[in-house]
Amino acid sequence: MKIIDTIALILIIIGAINWGLIGFFQFNLVEAIFGDMTVLSRIIYGLVGISGLWGIKLLFDDK
Numbered sequence: 001m002k003i004i005d006t007i008a009l010i011l012i013i014i015g016a017i018n019w020g021l022i023g024f025f026q027f028n029l030v031e032a033i034f035g036d037m038t039v040l041s042r043i044i045y046g047l048v049g050i051s052g053l054w055g056i057k058l059l060f061d062d063k
Contacts, residue, residue, distance in 0.1 A: 005058060011051035018048075 001009075021027045034041035 004054070005061075008051040008054040008058070011048050012055050015048035015052065 018029050021029050030041050030044050031037075034044060
């Protein structure tokens with residue numbers, strides 16, 4: 001697996017865990033660590049979103 005694929009997968013997992021925490025416990029881990037919509041938290045959200053788009057590519061890669 002390429003390094004960028006691994007990074008994207010890790011960020012996708014982090015995003016999924018954060019959404020699970022929000023859904024089940026109303027707790028936003030990114031907001032708790034980095035603050036409510038600070039520049040850093042927006043960067044994290046952006047990277048997770050880009051990784052989600054990159055994840056679409058991973059579905060079609062030959063193994």
